[in-house]
Amino acid sequence: MRPELVPVQFRLPEEVIPVLKHTLDLLKQHYAVHFVEAGTDGLIISDATDADIRISEDFIRAWITRDFHHQNLMTEEPLIHCEDGIPDHLGTCAYMVNFLQEYVDDADCFDELDRFRFVKSYQYRFDCATDNLVLQYLVTLVDQCPKLNTLRRKIVPNQIWPSHDIDQLFHTGWPILKTAIKNGRFSEIRQALVSFSTDPDRPIFENIININRRYATNATFFWLASQKIYHNKHHSTIANANYDIRAPKIRSLMEEIRTNNFELGVHQSLGCEDLGQERDLIGDFVSINRNHYLAGKLPQLWHQLEKTGISGDATAGFSEVIGFRNSYGIPIQPFDPLRNHAYSVMEYPLHIMDATLMKKYPDPADAFKEIDLFLKKNKTDCQLSILWHNNYFTDIKYPGWGKLYEEVLRKCFIGYGNQA
Template sequence: MITFHINDSVRAFEAEIRYTLGLWAINQSHEIAFSPFRENSIVVGTQSEAHLRLGLRFPTPGEPATRSPYVQMDGTASDRFDHLTDPLASAFQMVNALQEYDAPEYDELNRYQFKTSYQKRLNNVYDNLVQKCFESISSKLKLPLKSTPTRFFLSHDIDIVYGAILEDGNNVIRKGRFDLFFKMLFNLAIARPEWLNMDKIMALESEYDCKSIFFWIVNKGRINSREENADYTFHSRPIQRHFDAVARQGFENGLHKSISSESFREELTKFGNAAYANRYHFLKFRLPDAWHDVESGGLKLDASLGFSAEMGFRNSYGLPFNPYDFKERRPFSFVEAPLNVMDRTFFQYKKQTAAEARVDIFDFFERNRNNCVLSVLWHNNFFTDHKFKGYVALYKDILAYISDNKFRTISAREITQHYTISP
């Protein structure tokens, strides 16, 4: 047990200090306690004699940029991370993605943009910077550094199941493969469309001893010219047959929060099962409102914190965590498992071939072989090889990488069991 004493110089930020040290304890596999007494305790404060010396104050939303050794509340960051002097406050700011609170501009879907982030400006979106903060704290306290092999959190957002006849169909017709097109028509007629393929995905993953989670949308139809919910009816017999098969085979189902105006509780009622986890459709959310919505919905895990336009760490951290509730000055009860790698990032935003995406993805994996839970999203429609040529083979390569390197996949429930902060 490691005991900390928070002295009077930083007492105003005791809740934030306890929270951040709690994240550090999970990261470094320590048990910690807090004591009102200095004797035999690690002193946290601003004075030079403190064992863990902090800056003048912790940041809070709505205030101007405060003294900070790295990230500031206006979304800027120091160009020199290696001059870090206050790792605790820096970790607190980055892990909670505070640069996104009241951001100056959003994209056409009302989302925070990668192009406005400090990760873009400083070219460090692939870097697990919070890990470096936590290791710096351990080094300052002369504690051994803890390193654990990376694990993988695999997921599939089920947006479209009937679209293959149009998207893949157009592709095969242009190639003169009318035989394939008529096969698609036949499969559609017997309620087995090409992209209703959860059984094939699970069979593939099982070959490599991997498990995943499937996120489903309960609302159907187009919202506007840019945005559409599911093209399927969630409670229809074909969908429910696959939904039930996922659970029977030891995989997981979750809610893919639609872009409709309904609350989580309304959509969870439609879901009809005790949904454990969520990911926002289109990754359409804004902080901090989204985290309050997830909390009020009673969910245990959210898996949305990733950039659509770029791979990497949206909050500069490689592990799941409980976000911080500034209103209550305590951690939210749910765990956020940030999204790191998504197929659409490469195909839609970066316009890369599967071969080009493969180079970037495996470079990212190699840079983060330890101290991460890497979240990989592969949509069900990327498992056919007509429109999305090479992407199913790329996913097989990812599964082989996990297996060959003796990494393991981790479930949503395992994430919450291991990464929920101690009260």
């Protein structure tokens, strides 16, 4: 499909133009279009009432002053408006997709691991975490603009990207046996006793690999390279890895993963002092990171990744709910408001995590209902990221959760028109 050339003219303060250009280019993901700068003609983007695309004074002011509190920009809905009530779809998309609500200094907006708290987000305020609002607003912008509404829409089927954070290994059969005895089921006890003569972790990884191969996924396995105990700001201790990344067993598991054409990533540890060193302990070929516990502030993380030479990240998800942390379903290079250009890092936001659902639903069947609703709501134009930890594939300790992962992949593969 040959793209249509659309000349564009920005009539706005110079400092606000780069982020709006960056955001306007998102339309290329969904329409056959290519934008070129125009001298005096073409699509006019400005704050004037006769503009083809209106930008609100509120967005311009927020960008220039770096005051990104959503309470100052959105009133009755998750949408920025011009002074006369006209929606500012492009400014809103720029605000949402680039995680600008997280560029705040308020300490109460972040938890003990420096994660942006869901309850402080516009997604919580307007109950819209599962809505792909950026896509909705881009489509509305095109439909309502006479100079764009003839653009041809691309057919963009969903892609599913599974990943597995390797936080803990079992090492021995004791944890599984304790659960089996607690459950009081003889068959489970017998199965757990058998695991004492074998490595309980290898069958788990073989199962994960086989499931991902069955559905032809491009799965990534994130490994911790530090065993240091972390002390958070509340003086609580949190574990990093309970395994040595250099141990022969671990190297063997990683090699098996790579042999099956899956990717390895670094799972930056809590309290990490040298991300480059952690990356190199896994392999200098590693090009993607996800922070342990999804910890840390995103802007600082992206700066760190740039300095380390890691080109991809998969940290940007809410730990409390499933859905979109930046109201968009496709990976992006976030725009840095401080340097006024895009980061070199590609962010692959996280949408569905097993640990989030386990806190809410004791029964995996109930968790599946919520996942099913989310997937039915977002059938196209997404690369949906699904995180399932390795230890949740143990049916004795976490009954049904490994099967739930496979059921989600199966439904994505055959039931929603998605591509694995």
